[in-house]
Amino acid sequence: MKVSIFKPRTDSRRWYTALDWDKVNGKLFPYYLLAPSLIIIFGLTIYPIFYSFGVSLLNYNLLIPGKSFAGLGNYMRLFMDSEFWASLGRTLYFAMVSIAVQITLGMIVALVLDQRFVGRGWTRAIVLLPWGVPTIVNGILWKWIYQPNYGALNGLLYQLGFIKQYMQWLSDPWLAMHMIIIADTWKVLGFYVVLFLASLQSIPSDIYESARVDGASPIRQFIHITLPMLRPTFLLILVMRTLETFRVFDIIYALTQGGPANGTKVIGYMAYEETFRFLDFGRGAAVSIVITLLVAAFSLLYIRMFFDRDVQFS
Template sequence: MKAQAQQLRRFVWYRPSEPKESSLAWILILPCLLMIFGLAVYPIIYSFWLSLHHASLLSQVRTFNGFENYTEVLKSAEFWASMARTMYYVFVSLAVQIVIGISVAVVLNQDFKGRRFVRSVMLLPWAIPNIVNAVMWEWIYNASYGALNGLLMQLGITNEKISWLGSKFLALNMIVAADTWKMVPFYAILLLAGMQTIPKDLYESARIDGSDSWKSFFHITIPMLKPVLLVIMVLRTMQCFGVFDIIYILTKGGPANGTMTISYYVYFETFGNLNFGKGSAISFIVAIIILLISLVYIKLLRTEEA
């Protein structure tokens, strides 16, 4: 019996015809790894290689120039001007959209009739494709037949048509407004989900201690929403740095480069001036800046549990 048990044990543990579990796992995930490498890792490596070369579509010869593209970008006044516009766009968008998003989330967190319907309808702006949203706001802002001018004139607020995209400062803020209309549902849904995870006992205890609604909001709701706010701010900062489609449709970087944010500047250098090396260098500089800003967010919104 003992010999038979040893043979049975040897038969169970030794199966040369079947691959090991780890080998099978690698075989199963290999297609995904190849896809990730082909769509993400390889383009990043190739872009970094381009950033170290003088690479232009006008010339087939690509000469290695080290970090010359990086130093040229950092010395460029156009780069810093576009970066300043981008930082303004980021922080104004975040400030306005977070305030509106929290306000909408607070309303949707209340118990009222038709709440589910209102939540569903609120998601419609966010579901609209970016290009469709940009074209819609192009019609709204049109100085000749735009709906915004028509509404203001009907209400008697103004007697003349306003060129909403005709000046630098106004055009950039109008783009922020158009982006806010689309992105507020994104803020509201995430913040609403965060609010619903806050224990009701905290509000009841605060009410017993004499705290009113405003104090409970600032001392319970906001601190408990820090993890959600961190996710929102990091994601939206990356999106704002990469905003392109709405600027391309509405202003194409104008007037007088007044809305040329960093993403449009990268597009202009890469496909306008056909300087792929410089465009790649700008992209990596922007990636480092986004990383530093994200670290600042993490430092400011770090919770005690983290």
């Protein structure tokens, strides 16, 4: 087939008439299409990642004039810093608790919404609504709900008699972490519910029928058919969620700014603070490189699991 978007005028006296331009263009055509995107992606994502590594090897603090080569100094200092390991631990804790809560709740909600009832379509749409809320709006909304004196949570729990006195929801490091997880779960759960629903619906109904004929109870059906069939979705959410934990920022920024007593300072927030609050670019870059490596490791896992076989562009 002829492709001619950059076909030069044919001129017998010029050297390039020797080339079959249709053929060359045909071979290059995919690259013409890719060029703008690749330039943007390489220039603004891939090159900066390497650049970041370069910065992480420097003593580069905006508060101290000049910069000098530091070798792996930033990394050494980072790995000796207990606050770094603590924030890594918090990230892991955040990931594990939110995964456990969101997978369990997501599956329960999906199982309920998979039943037949009046208004099922509407309910499914409603469940996905919080997912559309901007994360910063979610943060500020929950900050208001958690507000110690006038907040809705205290008011509600007090009126219902669950608490005897108003609580300071975000003043205790441990409690604050869990309150953030709750606020985050409210926003993202709908998306996981939809994922679960999609895979629930992909389970062929004749499997259930034959199980029923064989006399399997609903609980046994759930354990032996539903759970194994949902395995890919579990894995997907597991990896997606872990990757997302490294991005968690907005909600922490809105609710606690990493406090109290650094109790909610996850690794991503630490990188932000080191760089843009303490203006230590070298150290901030080192933290961001650690994050990049962790994300890369998890992404590889993710790609291996889901995209290797059937969904690669082919």
